Amino acid sequence: MKQLLFILIFSSWFSVLAQQTSVIDFKRASVTISSVSVENKTVSGSVAYQFDVLKAVDSFYLDTKNTTFSKVVLNNKSVPYHITDNKIWIVNSMSPSKEHTLQFSFVSQPKKAMYFIDADDENNHQIWTQGQGQYTSHWLPSLDDTNDKIEFDLKITYKKDFTVIANGKLINKESNATHTTWYYDMQKPMSSYLVALAIGKYEKVEEISASGTPINYYYYPEDSAKVEPTYRYSKVMFDFLENEIGVAFPWQNYKQIPVKDFLYAGMENTGATIFSDAFMVDTIAFIDKNYVNVNAHELAHQWFGNLVTATQSKHHWLQEGFATYYALMAERYVFGEDYYFWKLHEYAQELLEQEQAGDATPLLDPKASSVTFYKKGAWVLEMLKNKVGDKAFNEAVQTYLKTYQFKNVETDDFLSIVEKTSNLSLSAFKKKWLESNILPINEMTSHLIKESESISTFLKYDCELDPDSCKKLLLTTQDHRLKSKIIPLLNGDVPSFLFFETDLKVRQAVAKSFTFVPLELKRQYETFLEDNSYITKEVALYTLWVNFPESRTGYLEQTANEVGLNDKNIRMLWLVLALNTEGINHLNKQKYYTELVNYTSPKYDFNVRQNAMSYLQSLNAFNEIALNHVFLATKHHNWRFKSMAKNLLKSLSEIEKYKSIITNLQKEKF
Numbered sequence: 001m002k003q004l005l006f007i008l009i010f011s012s013w014f015s016v017l018a019q020q021t022s023v024i025d026f027k028r029a030s031v032t033i034s035s036v037s038v039e040n041k042t043v044s045g046s047v048a049y050q051f052d053v054l055k056a057v058d059s060f061y062l063d064t065k066n067t068t069f070s071k072v073v074l075n076n077k078s079v080p081y082h083i084t085d086n087k088i089w090i091v092n093s094m095s096p097s098k099e100h101t102l103q104f105s106f107v108s109q110p111k112k113a114m115y116f117i118d119a120d121d122e123n124n125h126q127i128w129t130q131g132q133g134q135y136t137s138h139w140l141p142s143l144d145d146t147n148d149k150i151e152f153d154l155k156i157t158y159k160k161d162f163t164v165i166a167n168g169k170l171i172n173k174e175s176n177a178t179h180t181t182w183y184y185d186m187q188k189p190m191s192s193y194l195v196a197l198a199i200g201k202y203e204k205v206e207e208i209s210a211s212g213t214p215i216n217y218y219y220y221p222e223d224s225a226k227v228e229p230t231y232r233y234s235k236v237m238f239d240f241l242e243n244e245i246g247v248a249f250p251w252q253n254y255k256q257i258p259v260k261d262f263l264y265a266g267m268e269n270t271g272a273t274i275f276s277d278a279f280m281v282d283t284i285a286f287i288d289k290n291y292v293n294v295n296a297h298e299l300a301h302q303w304f305g306n307l308v309t310a311t312q313s314k315h316h317w318l319q320e321g322f323a324t325y326y327a328l329m330a331e332r333y334v335f336g337e338d339y340y341f342w343k344l345h346e347y348a349q350e351l352l353e354q355e356q357a358g359d360a361t362p363l364l365d366p367k368a369s370s371v372t373f374y375k376k377g378a379w380v381l382e383m384l385k386n387k388v389g390d391k392a393f394n395e396a397v398q399t400y401l402k403t404y405q406f407k408n409v410e411t412d413d414f415l416s417i418v419e420k421t422s423n424l425s426l427s428a429f430k431k432k433w434l435e436s437n438i439l440p441i442n443e444m445t446s447h448l449i450k451e452s453e454s455i456s457t458f459l460k461y462d463c464e465l466d467p468d469s470c471k472k473l474l475l476t477t478q479d480h481r482l483k484s485k486i487i488p489l490l491n492g493d494v495p496s497f498l499f500f501e502t503d504l505k506v507r508q509a510v511a512k513s514f515t516f517v518p519l520e521l522k523r524q525y526e527t528f529l530e531d532n533s534y535i536t537k538e539v540a541l542y543t544l545w546v547n548f549p550e551s552r553t554g555y556l557e558q559t560a561n562e563v564g565l566n567d568k569n570i571r572m573l574w575l576v577l578a579l580n581t582e583g584i585n586h587l588n589k590q591k592y593y594t595e596l597v598n599y600t601s602p603k604y605d606f607n608v609r610q611n612a613m614s615y616l617q618s619l620n621a622f623n624e625i626a627l628n629h630v631f632l633a634t635k636h637h638n639w640r641f642k643s644m645a646k647n648l649l650k651s652l653s654e655i656e657k658y659k660s661i662i663t664n665l666q667k668e669k670f
Helices: 002-017 221-230 234-245 292-300 317-335 337-356 370-388 390-403 411-422 427-433 441-451 453-460 467-476 480-490 496-500 504-513 519-530 534-547 549-558 569-579 586-598 606-619 624-633 639-652 656-669
Strands: 024-037 042-053 057-063 067-074 081-084 087-094 097-108 114-117 126-129 151-159 163-166 169-175 179-185 197-200 203-208 214-219 254-259 272-276 308-310 407-409
Touching: 067 081, 067 087, 087 097, 126 254, 151 163, 151 197, 163 179, 197 254, 203 221, 214 221, 214 234, 234 292, 234 317, 234 390, 254 292, 272 292, 292 317, 308 317, 317 337, 317 370, 317 411, 337 370, 337 441, 337 453, 337 480, 370 390, 370 411, 370 427, 370 441, 390 411, 407 411, 441 453, 453 480, 467 480, 480 504, 496 504, 496 519, 504 519, 504 534, 519 534, 534 549, 534 569, 549 569, 569 586, 569 606, 586 606, 606 624, 606 639, 624 639, 624 656, 639 656
Parallel strands: 024 151, 214 254, 254 272, 308 407
Antiparallel strands: 024 042, 042 097, 057 087, 067 097, 081 087, 114 126, 126 197, 151 179, 163 197, 169 179, 203 214
């Protein structure tokens, strides 16, 4: 009977599959997560979906992976269901009607989209989600189709001494002796890939935007000194974007949560950005690697992507191009005009390099690269605004967001509004900028020359053909960004007066430009070890160590307590240099080697591990412990790190002294 039932409804399932959003409209999901087991990597709970039937149907579905179901009830009655092709099909004939309820209990074992970090650490593990590109349906039965927007309200129970963060407003907390239940309420619908959950040991600081929106900055208890530099300019940029966009922030509050071993720089979950804790920086690191651009980018997505969502990947630039552009606008407000146009120049060079490599695609190609979606998308908006004028452009953006709020859009939806506000045809613009893979680099360059005196000056000089003119320019100009761009073009032939520069970025450019340091410049170059930049210190330490062997122990003593950025860039270089320095005793060298090997361990962030593995590879100094850590890395959830580890293991397996160790490890692991 079950087989017959499956055959009878098979064809209707797949007709619904292609068009369910036009048949069933899921409106609200009341989600109860009763248990998240870090030990078993499972999620247990129940969901009550409210939906309308738009057209007659004999079955409908939700997306789901690695999930078992029980108590499946439709409108308070048990209903037949079937699980196939990563979906749960509800078998029931329904006519067009409203206010139906589907309820069920579930247990999921997610392979993606929810990650259990340091699961063996009972007191300090993390659990976080990443829906975009992975699908929330791996841990929560939902709809992967971005065109179906649902209001998700989450109720989550977890261990009492952990913080649970989700989309929406925290409206209640209930605790017993061991657990706390957190109630989060959303008021507006969103695509399921934007559902977020983060669990860990956190504290928070709150600010209130000019319009009254709460902004929460989460941090690890031990990182209290990093809160200000990490979240610097957050409120300023929030207030700026609300004013610049001209549409109020669309969600109840805004939260930012750092997590360990994140897949990307950040993810714009609705009202709850999750970002890599590598961006949690101190005051010195701020000059080298700060969160400002990622911060602004994910914030801009709250309008472009979350409030208004592209219908399909062909129109992905409507999310990433807009977020990149408005993030750059926010940085322009913070850092000034020159910063803005130099970043556009940088984007143009990346796009040009992509084109010269033969990898350019139209912006409307669904398989376009991130460089195209993000940076060409930003350039399209810059040139579109330049074409139609600020007033028409800003009016179009406001109309676009208000017209399509909580809906899905295509490129023509936006362009048609711009045509109306500007009274201009954009067909030629669309063909050139969105449908062609040829980069209008001449127009881009002309625009930069017109708008930026700094870039205009830069483009007038050819430092390779006429280095003396560039040196004279360095002597006369007060433009620090211009100096930073010219110095690398001089191939180390840098005027000595630049050692007396005070701007840290200019000094960093000078430090990087030297491979050989003349003896007469030794004392001046040594001053780079005192700069408030971890990158400058790293570069200076290595360059001085190479150039002045007689002073190596002194340089190591001077920097013995330096750690550097979150990837421990200075400390690991220090260890490698110490291992290769005469005069350091054997016992200390063994201690330093053990420390370097230890940094390959899973207890460290993957950036630290990757750094340590790279140094061990350069030293050809892996031991069995480090090789085992490389094996573990090949199973890591971060695909970039995983790929690096696999390639490294393949390379090491070709080296004679590692072959037997790797073979034995393979037997143990597999």
